[in-house]
Amino acid sequence: xxxxxxxxxxxxxxxxxxxxxxxxxxxxxxxxxxxxxxxxxxxxxxxxxxxxxxxxxxxxxxxxxxxxxxxxxxxxxxxxxxxxxxxxxxxxxxxxxxxxxxxxxxxxxxxxxxxx
Amino acid sequence: xxxxxxxxxxxxxxxxxxxxxxxxxxxxxxxxxxxxxxxxxxxxxxxxxxxxxxxxxxxxxxxxxxxxxxxxxxxxxxxxxxxxxxxxxxxxxxxxxxxxxxxxxxxxxxxxxxxxx
Numbered sequence: 061x062x063x064x065x066x067x068x069x070x071x072x073x074x075x076x077x078x079x080x081x082x083x084x085x086x087x088x089x090x091x092x093x094x095x096x097x098x099x100x101x102x103x104x105x106x107x108x109x110x111x112x113x114x115x116x117x118x119x120x121x122x123x124x125x126x127x128x129x130x131x132x133x134x135x136x137x138x139x140x141x142x143x144x145x146x147x148x149x150x151x152x153x154x155x156x157x158x159x160x161x162x163x164x165x166x167x168x169x170x171x172x173x174x175x176x
Numbered sequence: 177x178x179x180x181x182x183x184x185x186x187x188x189x190x191x192x193x194x195x196x197x198x199x200x201x202x203x204x205x206x207x208x209x210x211x212x213x214x215x216x217x218x219x220x221x222x223x224x225x226x227x228x229x230x231x232x233x234x235x236x237x238x239x240x241x242x243x244x245x246x247x248x249x250x251x252x253x254x255x256x257x258x259x260x261x262x263x264x265x266x267x268x269x270x271x272x273x274x275x276x277x278x279x280x281x282x283x284x285x286x287x288x289x290x291x292x293x
Contacts, residue, residue, distance in 0.1 A: 094281070094282075096284075101286075102286060103180075103267055103269075103284030103285050103286050103287055104219070104267070104269075104284045105284070106281040106282065106283070109281065149218060149219065151219075163209050163221045163224040163232060163235075164209075164219075164221070164282070165221065166211075166218040166219040166220075166221075167218055168217060168218040169217075169218050
């Protein structure tokens with residue numbers, strides 16, 4: 061079936077470096093994407109979102125890139141800090157009318173480890 | 177409260193018992209979601225509420241699982257005759273409107289860790 065997945069289960073970076081977390085999605089009907097950060101013992105926390113009519117969106121130290129041609133999503137974190145260590149999930153949503161799925165479909169997550 | 181509140185935070189139950197998990201969404205949020213997260217895994221969608229109705233129950237894994245929402249606010253997820261494979265963290269989220277509508281985001285609670293022994 062169609063799903064959202066991640067290329068790398070674990071990413072280790074040095075403090076101060078930039079991090080890139082990748083995500084592949086297979087459902088071409090997906091039109092809304094969100095990145096979540098989940099720290100141990102906590103619920104997921106919204107980081108940034110992007111709609112399918114955009115290819116780039118920037119937040120504070122984070123940038124999300126969307127390539128609809130290859131169905132690829134990435135999260136870039138600038139100047140990675142120890143506090144960025146967490147599991148990162150990409151999620152997709154399909155707006156399919158009034159009876160369509162309104163909830164997000166999540167990938168399995170990538171663990172980001174920031175080395176001091 | 178300021179965020180999504182779930183109770184209990186931890187629940188240990190014996191196999192075969194019924195459990196009820198509670199979610200208090202952010203006041204005024206019309207959309208409410210239940211997800212399940214097994215250890216080291218992603219989030220598995222269970223059910224979505226818009227107001228008190230559930231237009232999408234497609235994620236409920238079996239008829240032992242049910243959920244309701246009253247007053248457009250509190251929701252309870254009930255698992256009957258619990259099995260060991262039901263052990264997971266059950267997460268609730270709410271959003272002002274349904275996800276995907278005009279830049280609304282979903283806020284998650286801390287989850288209820290359910291352990292079936």
